[in-house]
Amino acid sequence: MKSLSQLxxxxxxxxxxxxxxxDKKRQNVKFRILLFGAILAFFDLAVFSFFKNNLEWLxxxxxxxxxxxxxxxxxxxxxxxxxxxxxxxIQEIDENLRYTKNIHVSEFEFINSKLFTSIPDKLxxxxxxxxKIDEVGIELSDIHAQKxxxxxxxxxxxxxIFQGLFIISEFNKNFNGRTIVxxxxxxxxxxxxxxxxxxxxxxxxxxLVKMDNPEFEREFVVYGSDQIEARYILNHTLMQRLIExxxxxxxKIYISFVSSKIYIAxxxxxxxxxxxxxxxxxxxKVAMExxxxxxxxxxxxxxxxxxxxxxxxx
Amino acid sequence: xxxxxxIIIVIAVIFVLMYNSLVGKKNQVENIFASxxxxxxxxxxxxxxxxxxxxxxxxxxxxxxxxxxxxRSKANKPNVSDEEKIELDKKVSSALRSIMIAVENxxxxxxxxxxxxxxxxxxxxxxxxxxxxxxxxxxxxxxNNAIEMFPTNFMANFMHYNRKKVFExxxxxxxxxSVKDLFEK
Numbered sequence: 001m002k003s004l005s006q007l008x009x010x011x012x013x014x015x016x017x018x019x020x021x022x023d024k025k026r027q028n029v030k031f032r033i034l035l036f037g038a039i040l041a042f043f044d045l046a047v048f049s050f051f052k053n054n055l056e057w058l059x060x061x062x063x064x065x066x067x068x069x070x071x072x073x074x075x076x077x078x079x080x081x082x083x084x085x086x087x088x089x090i091q092e093i094d095e096n097l098r099y100t101k102n103i104h105v106s107e108f109e110f111i112n113s114k115l116f117t118s119i120p121d122k123l124x125x126x127x128x129x130x131x132k133i134d135e136v137g138i139e140l141s142d143i144h145a146q147k148x149x150x151x152x153x154x155x156x157x158x159x160x161i162f163q164g165l166f167i168i169s170e171f172n173k174n175f176n177g178r179t180i181v182x183x184x185x186x187x188x189x190x191x192x193x194x195x196x197x198x199x200x201x202x203x204x205x206x207x208l209v210k211m212d213n214p215e216f217e218r219e220f221v222v223y224g225s226d227q228i229e230a231r232y233i234l235n236h237t238l239m240q241r242l243i244e245x246x247x248x249x250x251x252k253i254y255i256s257f258v259s260s261k262i263y264i265a266x267x268x269x270x271x272x273x274x275x276x277x278x279x280x281x282x283x284x285k286v287a288m289e290x291x292x293x294x295x296x297x298x299x300x301x302x303x304x305x306x307x308x309x310x311x312x313x314x
Numbered sequence: 315x316x317x318x319x320x321i322i323i324v325i326a327v328i329f330v331l332m333y334n335s336l337v338g339k340k341n342q343v344e345n346i347f348a349s350x351x352x353x354x355x356x357x358x359x360x361x362x363x364x365x366x367x368x369x370x371x372x373x374x375x376x377x378x379x380x381x382x383x384x385x386r387s388k389a390n391k392p393n394v395s396d397e398e399k400i401e402l403d404k405k406v407s408s409a410l411r412s413i414m415i416a417v418e419n420x421x422x423x424x425x426x427x428x429x430x431x432x433x434x435x436x437x438x439x440x441x442x443x444x445x446x447x448x449x450x451x452x453x454x455x456x457x458n459n460a461i462e463m464f465p466t467n468f469m470a471n472f473m474h475y476n477r478k479k480v481f482e483x484x485x486x487x488x489x490x491x492s493v494k495d496l497f498e499k
Contacts, residue, residue, distance in 0.1 A: 173441075210452050227453070228349050232445035 081275035097131035104141040113263035120145035134307035140167040164268035177225035
């Protein structure tokens with residue numbers, strides 16, 4: 001796997017002519033979006049008096065038309081960006097990786113991870129990457145899982161269960177049960193006593209597993225079907241690595257160990273690897289976000305040392 | 315009349331809850347100790363094989379090999395108490411560690427397929443034992459807290475529950491990877 005600085009070099013050296021060309025298209029797309037935005041604003045002004053008493057309808061129409069137009073205007077540009085920038089970057093990270101822009105991790109895997117207790121009614125996603133890093137199988141993609149709610153009048157609304165990166169990798173130890181590591185929200189918002197009580201009485205989860213690393217306990221809460229197995233998986237070394245990983249990420253992270261795999265969900269709260277429209281692609285910060293995120297998620301195998309086969313797992 | 319009845323019922327419910335939580339904690343300790351025992355036995359079963367594989371090379375370490383064989387037969391006797399098992403495990407762990415260090419001094423042994431296989435199995439079992447010990451210690455800590463903390467301490471006293479001993483965690487097990495080590499690769 002290539003290092004971060006090698007990837008940055010690649011982005012600027014090899015992709016530069018492509019980026020310059022794409023950036024011209026970006027400006028074109030930006031101009032068209034602004035133009036349609038202005039037309040929509042004029043339309044709003046013209047029909048304002050009609051909707052005086054139903055402003056929420058006008059807002060609804062604006063959001064629907066705006067989203068549709070934005071998607072329509074950017075779709076060619078987005079697709080070209082993924083083919084010409086993201087795909088080569090992934091190939092450059094490791095040649096054993098494959099990239100498909102329009103598919104995502106399967107719903108089965110999402111549910112099997114047991115990370116989220118509600119079953120999604122809609123699961124979207126894109127940017128699917130799969131392959132092997134150091135002989136360790138890995139797959140990941142953007143995921144947006146949503147739940148539908150119906151009110152008494154039958155109107156439906158959607159809430160997000162999870163949006164971000166979903167990573168699945170083989171784990172280097174054998175186990176039979178489930179171990180789930182979640183961000184510690186109860187203890188950090190209600191304190192040790194009340195939060196601890198809430199955690200141990202969470203009926204939607206397995207038994208609470210108290211870990212013997214205070215720093216890890218502050219960051220995470222662990223539920224497991226087997227007290228010993230949870231500690232067999234989460235030894236002191238892995239706990240320390242997860243703490244370091246969490247510190248570098250700065251996003252909420254959900255981890256589970258089920259069916260001899262490790263599932264990691266990183267809550268970015270947005271669709272990743274989408275091209276910038278209002279900022280230039282040649283900007284260092286914009287470029288680094290693509291390179292860094294890709295490097296981080298594929299690098300998880302090395303970061304957590306999943307490639308070390310110290311145990312008798314064949 | 316009805317107020318005092320309600321008070322009596324509430325007190326009774328509190329007593330039942332306290333009693334059940336203490337029994338639950340005691341049983342959790344016993345359950346986990348049973349699992350600790352299983353993995354410890356798994357390790358004891360490897361010892362004869364290990365001794366047989368290394369003894370013809372290790373002339374100078376004869377006494378350690380004899381010690382560990384003795385410890386094993388002690389552990390396999392019936393009616394060994396939990397405290398004794400914890401003590402024995404401590405001794406066996408340190409004896410095994412010195413054998414493994416000694417193996418490093420014999421190039422023939424280090425390259426031996428059989429010894430290598432045993433070493434891998436031992437490492438795997440050590441990981442399992444370490445996990446079981448940590449789970450046991452947590453269960454014992456919860457139990458000890460309950461019998462010492464107010465108000466369950468009165469109930470525990472009445473039930474004749476006593477403090478239980480935890481496994482001492484060996485320093486090498488507690489060692490974390492250094493951060494420097496993490497970023498070197």
